[in-house]
Amino acid sequence: MYIFSEYQEQGFLILENFVSSIICDQLRQQTAKLVSEFEPQTVKNIFTTNEQSRISNKYFFDSSEKINFFFEENAFDNKANLCQSKELSINKIGHALHELDSVFKNFSYNNKIARLAIELGLKEPVIIQSMYIFKQPNIGGEVNCHQDSTFLYTEPEPVIGLWFALEDATIENGCLWAIPKAHKLGLKSRFIRATDDTTSFKILDNTQWDLTKLIPLEVKKGSLIVLHGLLPHLSYANKSRFSRHAYTLHLIDKNWHYAKDNWLQRNNLPLNSLSIRS
Ligand code: FE2
Numbered sequence: 001m002y003i004f005s006e007y008q009e010q011g012f013l014i015l016e017n018f019v020s021s022i023i024c025d026q027l028r029q030q031t032a033k034l035v036s037e038f039e040p041q042t043v044k045n046i047f048t049t050n051e052q053s054r055i056s057n058k059y060f061f062d063s064s065e066k067i068n069f070f071f072e073e074n075a076f077d078n079k080a081n082l083c084q085s086k087e088l089s090i091n092k093i094g095h096a097l098h099e100l101d102s103v104f105k106n107f108s109y110n111n112k113i114a115r116l117a118i119e120l121g122l123k124e125p126v127i128i129q130s131m132y133i134f135k136q137p138n139i140g141g142e143v144n145c146h147q148d149s150t151f152l153y154t155e156p157e158p159v160i161g162l163w164f165a166l167e168d169a170t171i172e173n174g175c176l177w178a179i180p181k182a183h184k185l186g187l188k189s190r191f192i193r194a195t196d197d198t199t200s201f202k203i204l205d206n207t208q209w210d211l212t213k214l215i216p217l218e219v220k221k222g223s224l225i226v227l228h229g230l231l232p233h234l235s236y237a238n239k240s241r242f243s244r245h246a247y248t249l250h251l252i253d254k255n256w257h258y259a260k261d262n263w264l265q266r267n268n269l270p271l272n273s274l275s276i277r278s
Contacts, residue, residue, distance in 0.1 A: 011183035018224035140238030149229035158229025
């Protein structure tokens with residue numbers, strides 16, 4: 001009960017030691033394996049065709065049911081070659097690791113997460129997306145202040161974000177920042193995918209957040225940060241020499257309405273329930 005009321009009141013929760021150090025390392029090792037098997041040539045081609053935005057949009061949309069790799073904005077030079085190794089150039093992997101990779105699937109569907117989802121008020125929790133975020137040393141880019149419900153709109157309740165720190169997250173290496181209680185101010189915008197697969201932001205409220213109220217959420221490796229879908233949060237660029245790896249899941253309830261014009265649509269993969277298994 002404490003967890004639910006704190007989440008509702010503050011808009012976020014920090015649960016320390018939620019994941020053991022060994023499991024954090026296993027997830028990192030599995031990711032290193034996925035990256036080593038990934039051939040950037042296929043993605044590099046995107047940057048050499050005139051249809052760049054159409055194809056990269058398709059790669060993005062398709063990632064809802066795949067394990068796709070997304071580069072840092074400045075990863076490529078003007079000849080479409082990576083400026084440094086692929087291991088140090090990838091911004092994130094998304095968005096179906098939790099379905100398609102056995103190590104991430106085992107982790108994502110574990111009982112501890114299922115119990116937490118119930119405590120957070122979900123009756124039939126499902127995982128709508130997963131991401132592995134690298135926040136690379138020196139080049140890990142800033143993520144602007146946003147609300148997760150902008151991208152994954154649901155009714156009547158907002159999506160719940162779970163952010164697992166697989167390494168210490170500090171101010172220096174680009175930890176999360178959030179504005180406590182600002183989830184109560186409502187949703188500012190929605191990211192809409194039209195039927196022709198173009199995207200746009202629909203503004204619902206153009207008042208600005210008070211960014212002076214942002215606080216850093218510095219956490220140790222193994223901590224879980226739970227984020228209310230309406231909570232404004234961001235992370236600054238990582239200018240340090242340390243990476244800041246994190247794994248994230250977004251949970252919704254099967255009984256909620258999931259907007260058909262959200263960018264992420266699950267058409268083929270079954271939507272599995274996150275249930276407590278004996
Ligand atoms: Fe976010």
